[in-house]
Amino acid sequence: MADEKDKLGISGVKDTSRASEVERASGVHEVEEVKKTEGILGVKGAKKLAGARSTQSFSAADREKLFKLVDEEAKKMFGDGPIPQAQKRAIDAVKMAINASAPEGEGEEESEPQES
Amino acid sequence: MTTPNDENDDSSPGTLSLEEANLLVEEHAGWAESIARSVARAWNLDWQQDGLDGAAMEALIFCSRRFSPDRGVPFRGYARRRIHEASTEAARKSKGWVKQESSTQQERLAREVSVELFHLFPELRSGQLPSVLDETSGEQATRASIRQLLIGATLLTTRQGLASLDPDELLDCKNTIMLLCRLEPVHQEILWRIYWDSDSMRSIAVSWDTDELNVIREHKALLKYLQKAVGQTKPVPPPRVRPGLKTIALKLKREGVHGSFSQYNKEIGGRNG
Numbered sequence: 001m002a003d004e005k006d007k008l009g010i011s012g013v014k015d016t017s018r019a020s021e022v023e024r025a026s027g028v029h030e031v032e033e034v035k036k037t038e039g040i041l042g043v044k045g046a047k048k049l050a051g052a053r054s055t056q057s058f059s060a061a062d063r064e065k066l067f068k069l070v071d072e073e074a075k076k077m078f079g080d081g082p083i084p085q086a087q088k089r090a091i092d093a094v095k096m097a098i099n100a101s102a103p104e105g106e107g108e109e110e111s112e113p114q115e116s
Numbered sequence: 117m118t119t120p121n122d123e124n125d126d127s128s129p130g131t132l133s134l135e136e137a138n139l140l141v142e143e144h145a146g147w148a149e150s151i152a153r154s155v156a157r158a159w160n161l162d163w164q165q166d167g168l169d170g171a172a173m174e175a176l177i178f179c180s181r182r183f184s185p186d187r188g189v190p191f192r193g194y195a196r197r198r199i200h201e202a203s204t205e206a207a208r209k210s211k212g213w214v215k216q217e218s219s220t221q222q223e224r225l226a227r228e229v230s231v232e233l234f235h236l237f238p239e240l241r242s243g244q245l246p247s248v249l250d251e252t253s254g255e256q257a258t259r260a261s262i263r264q265l266l267i268g269a270t271l272l273t274t275r276q277g278l279a280s281l282d283p284d285e286l287l288d289c290k291n292t293i294m295l296l297c298r299l300e301p302v303h304q305e306i307l308w309r310i311y312w313d314s315d316s317m318r319s320i321a322v323s324w325d326t327d328e329l330n331v332i333r334e335h336k337a338l339l340k341y342l343q344k345a346v347g348q349t350k351p352v353p354p355p356r357v358r359p360g361l362k363t364i365a366l367k368l369k370r371e372g373v374h375g376s377f378s379q380y381n382k383e384i385g386g387r388n389g
Contacts, residue, residue, distance in 0.1 A: 055239070055244050055245075055247060056244060056245040056247075057244050058243055058244070058245060059243065060154070066258070069255075069258060069259060069262050070262055070265075073262045073263050073266060074266055077267075077343060078346065079347045084284070084285065084288040085285050085288070086270070086288055086289055086292075087270060087288070088222070089225050089229060089269075090226075090269035092222075092223070092226035093226045093227070093229035093269045093272070093273070094233070094262070094266055096227060097233040097240055098265075099154065100154055100157075100158035100159065100204070100234075101241065101242075101243050102154055103153070103154045103243075104154060
């Protein structure tokens with residue numbers, strides 16, 4: 001242990017019986033004036049956040065338009081032919097969810113900011 | 117939704133006095149009822165007889181007691197999701213939900229899927245369409261959000277269809293399963309756990325010791341791929357694993373995981389000889 005201390009250059013504690021007085025901090029003689037900051041030369045434009053997402057609120061007034069878009073997108077996705085039962089249910093479920101999310105009369109009043 | 121039994125319990129800093137909270141309830145009662153009515157309307161229920169009015173009011177009172185203006189969120193923004201959730205919960209437990217003689221089996225199944233859509237896309241409860249990763253806006257963004265909803269719903273109806281006895285429906289669902297089998301194992305795991313096991317994206321992230329945002333973004337990318345691939349006769353190349361989940365993908369491969377859909381398909385194939 002002692003050898004290791006020597007290697008690291010740490011010497012032992014010599015005397016613990018006496019403590020020297022802590023000297024008073026001397027007064028502050030001078031404070032330099034705060035200098036003016038130099039003019040800001042330019043600010044770079046904020047870059048677009050990767051994957052930034054925008055929110056799209058809708059109201060009861062938008063419902064019919066959204067249903068129409070659901071039908072159009074479903075047609076593109078599933079094709080023009082007869083739609084299988086499972087996909088028909090998917091279309092109905094999306095319309096139900098939109099319908100249940102749009103309270104009557106909300107589109108007419110002032111829009112409220114959404115919870116972040 | 118639970119409500120505090122003792123109103124004095126809810127005295128967290130910044131909350132309103134009881135009088136102020138009651139004023140909020142009075143002011144927003146009509147709005148809360150309109151949320152309950154919209155939920156009832158979508159599922160052909162009676163908003164009063166099926167108890168949606170009571171659930172919405174209970175949630176409104178609960179929110180008024182917990183609302184703190186200091187947080188800088190408007191009351192409606194704070195309360196809407198909770199009132200909607202309480203209304204849908206009440207709807208699912210109502211007599212009208214269980215006994216709808218007029219509705220067909222297809223309608224009942226579609227209703228179940230629409231409830232699950234609220235779990236997958238909770239922003240719907242706030243009257244918002246799911247966000248998209250692309251930098252699109254306007255109608256393009258609306259269409260992209262709708263495609264996400266349609267694909268999410270299709271995966272849910274595929275799960276339903278596999279339990280169906282109708283051979284035509286089984287065949288359609290098998291095609292979707294074949295498409296999912298082409299995905300990377302890590303992607304199969306994400307979709308299986310979300311749509312088949314009803315796991316949340318947060319719980320998947322926790323189990324993989326990664327950020328939830330990695331799973332959310334991967335999920336959105338997968339839905340985008342499926343939008344292109346569903347209904348196509350030519351195969352569309354499956355998406356690559358994004359950097360955020362590469363370590364997990366490698367780990368799964370090292371462990372010999374082939375993906376839950378591949379495994380499922382193998383089992384079904386084995387059962388059918």
